[in-house]
Amino acid sequence: MSTQLAAVRGMNDVLAGQMPAWQHLEQVTRTLFAEYGFQEMRVPIVEHTQLFKRAIGEFTDIVEKEMYTFSMSADESLTLRPEATAGIARAAITNGLLRGARLKLWTSGPMFRHERPQKGRYRQFHQIDIEALGFPGPDVDAEIIAMTARMWRRLGITRVKLKLNSLGTTESRRVYREKLVAYFQQHADVLDEDSRRRLGGNPLRILDSKNPAMQAVISGAPLLTEHLDPESREHFEGLTAMLAASNIDYVLDPRLVRGLDYYSRTVFEWVTDALGAQDAVCSGGRYDGLITQLGGEATPAVGFAMGVERIVELMQQTGATFAAPSPQVYVVIAGSRAGRAALALVERLRDELPGIAFETNAGGGNFKAQFRRADRSGAPLALVLGDDELERGVAQLKPMRQEGVQIEVPLAELAGRIPALLKSLQG
RNA sequence: GUGGACGUAGCUCAGCUGGUAGAGUCCCGGAUUGUGAUUCCGGCUGUCGCGGGUUCGAGUCCCGUCGUCCACCCCA
Secondary structure (H helix, E strand, O other): OOOOOOOOOOOOOOOOOOHHHHHHHHHHHHHHHHHOOOEEOOOOOEEEHHHHHHHHOOOOHHHHHHOEEEEEEOOEEEEEOOOOHHHHHHHHHHOOOOOOOOEEEEEEEEEEOOOOOEOOEOOEEEEEEEEEEOOOOHHHHHHHHHHHHHHHHHHOOOOEEEEEEEOOOHHHHHHHHHHHHHHHHHOHHHOOHHHHHHHHHOHHHHHHOOOHHHHHHHHOOOOHHHHOOHHHHHHHHHHHHHHHHOOOOOEEOOOOOOOOOOOEEEEEEEEEOOOOOOOEEEEEEEOOOHHHHOOOOOOOEEEEEEEHHHHHHHHHHOOOOOOOOOOOEEEEEEOHHHHHHHHHHHHHHHHHOOOOOEEEOOOOOOHHHHHHHHHHHOOOEEEEEEHHHHHHOEEEEEEOOOOOOOEEEEHHHHHHHHHHHHHHHHO
16 A cells, blocks of 8 residues: 555556456467468667657657657667567568568567556557568558457457458648548538647548537548559458358448557557447557568568457456365465475475476465365365374375365385376366 | 545454554463364564654644555556
């Protein structure tokens, strides 16, 4: 309750009780990505500020007001990464990974954005991130979307739906943007304050406005989908055809634009109605121009990021429970000589029975308390070692989770008896 | 950055119209001195977020402040 010792606002501890759910998500995605041929890589949490400005865009909210930026010297400005794509793209360039190569990569870790914390939105949050570099066609777009659909199935998550749009190429978007600006300028009198500000920087985001008063103007605005260049249209039709053939449902959303400037052509967003206002759980798209823009050789690319905290929340809402594994044998100790002998005995059992989880009572406690801990540990079997047993060269084995008789076993035979006993108790 | 709600034992919370704090849970001990989860008995823990004000007296009223949550905004 002390206020002088507090965590930084928006930065949460992930306590031990939460970790089984996190680990389940990590294990499911790690397996899935490997099945689709993606390889893990890791990039730094800190990059030069300039990288994010160039990649994400000067006029985005992220760059304008959400970055954790600090300077180490007068000419070195560094930033805690607000997303992963820029770092991956930079790494591909600086490590010489491109040269026409096709790379399927994934990474994960903490991201930082200085926003007001809210349900599903934190200042340090975690993303799992996929990037496919060097693939120009819609086939990879479709494949990574199919992969996410499979991921929801494996996680048992059903309250998500896929929104899809195409932003066209940078050039076609420029033409469209001019028309859009002209349209909104004609209706400048009904624009709200935010929208007027965006008119100069990123007019496409006006389309995203949730302000009810704006909906009439927005619905009359020219549609991006009607201004796509032929190649982008063909790309998008290829994508939707492949999704349809794979029975992946999607909703076309011509208003779907992204908050990051680097996207082109395909953009998609998995949204949920189960998390309150922060409804995006997994989203991304194509960024064919980014690597060139950062100084690398022209390389088409597509990727997405998903929010770990949000997905864990969805997993828990399905009613599934995630528990840390219980020990299999809890060792109860009675007497000081038994206490001194217990470690060596259990170490020997660990040598003989690798893979079996023993928890030896530590921290004292009387017999009753030790059995209470044994019970709460969830262990199916208790091993009792007292001074009396030690003297006679035996130990007691007592089933904890179901009816069964306690048996006395010579110490030398424990390793031979425990596996079968556990099997009968768990089967 | 803007708005609303809330901040009482480790945890979940109760404290009506102001009279100097309680329950459950957890933890510890006991109920045949070596056997748990049920039951019974006993015990421990609180600067009632912080600071100031009103009052004979404030957890309860007022102001400020910090924090949490939710929403706007934006996004994962």
